[in-house]
Amino acid sequence: MIQSILSNLAIILLGHLTMSTLMSFREHFSKRQISLCIILLFSGVIIAMFYLPIQFGSYRLDLRLIPLIFLALLRGWKITLPVLTIVSFWRFFMGGDGAIPGIIFGMILPTLFTLSFYKPDKARSHLIGRMILISVCWFISDFPIIFILPNGLEIFMDIFWIRYLSFLGTAVIFYLFILLEHKREALKQQLEFLACHDPLTKLLNKNKFTQLVEESLLEVNKTHSISMIDIDHFKQLNDKYGHIAGDQVLMMLARIFKKYENENIKIARYGGEEFILYQRTACFEEAKKLIEEIQNEIRTTLFKIDKNQSIKVSVSIGLAEIEKNTKLEEAIKLADRNLYKAKENGRNQLVVL
Template sequence: MCIVILFSGVIITMFYLPIQFGGYRLDLRLIPLLLLAVFRGWRITLPVLFVVSTWRYLMGGDGAVPGTIFGMILPTLFTLAYYKFKTKKSNVIEMVLIITVCWLISDFPILIIVPDGMRIFKDIFLLRYASFLGATFIYYSFILLECKREALKKQLTFLAMHDPLTKLLNRNEFIKVVEEKITESHLNHYIAMIDIDHFKKLNDNYGHIAGDTILIKVSSIFKKYESDHVIASRYGGEEFIIYLGINSPEQGVMIINKIQNEIRETSFKIDNDLSIPISVSIGLAKKEEGLLLKDLIKKADKNLYVAKEKGRDRLMM
């Protein structure tokens, strides 16, 4: 809603503050609509188009109807329709053609409505087209830079919060998120510590690339079960940690058993002709009254140690 109001306000302001050059009025109000159509699609563009078109029509004057239809509605709908069915990224030549078509649509009333329109069109052709094209690419360049900056910011934020290999939350972010979760008193809170059995031997026998492949595949299984109240993280090396905020103890054990069984039943392909079975040992701990998260993790880690001591490939609670 805010972006609709913002863009509508900018375009409406351009109605009252036209750029004058050499006695000619450089009408650039269509440019924000076109760029909005390119970068934001119909969900944002159509509401803005409705607001500014209505405003322009209500302003009245001889050019109200053609200015609204040809100056805003048709070029914007053309751009939306074009990008609706486009799958590949536009190149510069394609952008110039789109801008040219939109400019011709917007100037069409000069030819058919204005007296001596062809002469006027020829007189102002170069100036209007150059201003339209130039302003569009200036705006477009700034928007591209801003989009790249936002994309880089999101990427850096993601890398700061996630493990680069598995794309699960990293240890610090997991602790931060779960510290807030365990304050919800209406839920039962569990921590599961999970260790891939004999992972060092797998690395030694098949190489570290195979080891990374296994870590990624195991993580993808964890991700299937993630939700607002099931959060997985790579704790370190081949060790993972899962938080569960659930209604009943049975539900927690059931989820962890499902994860363990799926890992057990999955064939881990580490080469074109080689697949190996993987198992995990799991220590599960329930939060008791007054128990801090760090203590809950220690408790789960102790249960994991017991699971390993008892032969691995099992869940201990």
């Protein structure tokens, strides 16, 4: 019996390992392909357990419900219902006296009950809440033993503790593995974000910005432009209000930039108080108009540097079009020259030459 329980647990954890490996390469597949793989994987895991039953005297069962519960909790009905349909038909065609009760009470009712608790933004709740839900599902699946089998109450009481503890223990182990995988994935995403973004402003860093812009430049039927943006008198601001206030200004400025960022507009922190902005537009005049709009919003925004004080900030901007057969580096140099002309001419202005 213990060996059969461990075999069921091994199948569940092998399925989890396969799932984790699949998700590590998900960028190579479409969402539809990923969903299909998950459906086939979980169906295979559950069907495999049909053939490795746990024997309690003359009563045979397995832990098929555990992956169904977690699939319902973490993936919702779009993935769970196809899996439930596949394994229910498979179990039906396997036949046997307990097929119908096993399908209805052992899979369908507990899974539908679990799906009623599915919330995409709260897929990972506290362990105690999960264990209560799993206990209810176990009760739904095993309680009919009392009414279906001869001497059902006696059988139920005989197997109660070992059945419940094996079910709950396996569920806890599986859940802990899921939590570890979520933490690993969260750490991976955090590291990937830090590798591509400035840690203070959360804007793109120069390397990622350059990569994205060079990819975008391959579209030849659009106008491409670069803007260099510099905060006016930023050193004096730091000297007067402190570097923490300077950081607050940089972060607020980044939030303004982020409102404009989309697939055609990329913005990065270039260094210090300097930012770089790329646009892919229908014409150069459209690019100039957007830059003027951003500059005007910065002029009219009060930058809060502490609880009781806000200040005005302005920026100088140099704008340059990326001509055909012109390297990105050359366009940046031209935009940078225009920026310095804006600063020489009194700052708080846009220069386009």
